[in-house]
Amino acid sequence: MAAAPHALAGEVVSARIQGRRADVGGTLFKYALLGALLLTIAVLAVLLYSQVDRGSEVLTGRLGDFITSKYSSLSTRAGIKQGINGTLTIAAFVIVIAIPLGVGAAVYLEEYAQKTRLTRFIDVNIRNLAGVPSVVYGILGLAIFARALRNFTGGASVMAAGITLAVLVLPIVIITSAEAIRAVPDSIREAGFGVGATRWEVIRSHVLPYALPGILTGTVLSVARPSARPLLIVVGAKTGFFTGGDLGDLRDNFQALPSQIYQFSRLPESTWGANTAAAIVVLLVIVLAVNSAAILLRNRFEKKR
Amino acid sequence: MHTKGRWTLLLAILSVFALLASACGDDDDDAGGGGGGGNGDLSGTVAVSGSSTVEPISSAAAEAFAEENGGVDISVEGPGTGDGFEAFCAGETDISDASRPIDKEEIAACEEAGIEFIELKVGFDGIAVLTSPDNPLECLSFADLYALIGPESQGFEQWTDAQELATELGADTEFPDLPLELTGPGEESGTYDSFIEIALADIAEARLEEGAITEDQVETTRPDYNSSPNDNTIISNIEGSEGSLGWVGFSFAEAAGDSVKAMAVSEEPGGECVEASSETISDGSYPLSRSLYIYVNKAKAEENEALSAFVDFYLEGLTEFVEGGGYVALPEDQVSETTSAWEDKTVGTREG
16 A cells, blocks of 8 residues: 555656546555455454464464364363364255255246246345344254254254255355356357257256356355354254264264354353464364365366356 | 366265265264273263353263263253253253252242252352452442442442442442443353342342332342353453453452452451452352252153263262362362262252
8 A cells, every 4th residue: 555655656657758647536546446455355364363373372282182172171172173073064964955956946047937026026035035144044943953853853963053054055055056047148048049959958068067157156155154153053053061073973962163162262261262263263274275165166167168 | 078067066066975975874883883982881861051150060070971981972061050940940951050059930940840850069169259450449348249230220330329329338448430340140140140149139138128129129230231141251341441340250250360350358348358269268258159059850860871870970070070170179078968969869959
């Protein structure tokens, strides 16, 4: 930003030399936009730095131990293995349930359904659902998946939480997929129909591959969105010591990283602060890894089309 | 080209399925060989919930027990004493941790559900009254606390606003000219209930007879204070301003160190000011000390071997677990009282 006055002077001088009008407003606007970007990055950097700093004792001293051991009431022995397992399992449920269902619904809405009052009504409601706070889904999940279907899910289990989270992100997956499909130019569909392809063939070999990068970006970002702490706690993430919580204990007690961080934050800061911060850093790293993978995957598909 | 992209996606989805399937496979193996882990043949589940103050003690016991008995599933949670009893009397938990004795309404709820409980005293905790290190006051009496936090203090924004009421109650403390910033635990907390019960209730009863407050107000604090279920929030609010005042469990206050100041407390205005420490809490000279309990569901303890083994184990290592959590252990004679209450399966409460 310090370069702004300098650049502004440069613009005025070069405009004089070239005999055109100096674009003062445009130059200032460019730097205002740059400032907005830098501010966003600065917030992330400050957050990351403060948490790495606060958790340095754990991050440098016993990181391996920290991510491979279970919760303990002793802060020096406590780990977040159960939280990581829960988060990964829930993400797997979301991928397996929400992506096929969501992409399917989006393809139907965009490619097959007639534009009637009914489909518009459905469309509006899906958008509405995307704005419902996660705690409302938590109560829904508690009532249906953790209570009514307890014989199937095993009660307040990681399966109940995974299905609930899948339902939570479903509207977002549908909306982003539908947008991506809508962005496919009609000329591509018409070319397909022109050579005698059926509707399904056009969708399968033209529309979907073209829309795939957009679908991926939207859906994977929604999978990585772990901000549903109230939902997890309402559905029954444990907030204390418990046995189990291994990968594959689908119908057992569970913990997930966001709720584990909340749990740590309630314990005395002087002894637990480093654990809380280290868990936050691990969560940030996981989210960053998932998002980077999504972007890499998208770039691959974009190159191919 | 397109074909290849589609295959990659398909492969990705399939591999997720494979991951899940293999994970399910593991689950079956575990169930089959569950008894093999540890030296105990015990299996079953034990669910503990209740006071967040007692949670560290029960957690320590559960961890040590789980190490020896791989086949038992234990979970320990700490939503608060009141919430804990609600779940306990609905039959959802096996053990309820409590930082105060069970109250009449809760006993009625348990009776209605046909749940008999065994009350076991496990240790002591003090309630620390905290302020900022910059606050000149060193000692508060119960009368001062009533004037600052009791139901009649609603609307007091300065310490000096409470002066008149405190003087009326016989206190001679001179409050500093500072804004009064109150933070404490909320109604779901046993620490909230105990604070009212020990410090405020007697004065409130007297004030009720004088007609200064209504019956509904007797067992309450002022409604206009910051309440938080998170003890760290309470501590950091107290650190944050010179005129702060709040209360938390003693072990938590001790962990907070010098960033906050624990006040000495006297029962009567002008009486002896006692500071909280394990000695003064244990011998009862610190006025704001209380007992900690666990309540065991009797019927479940009889049919669930894992549960009764867990309580046996809990009581055997009691002193170690209590002190490990930063609390004050019971003296010898009270440990044996607790042990015999468990062995005789004594039903009901012996407190108030």
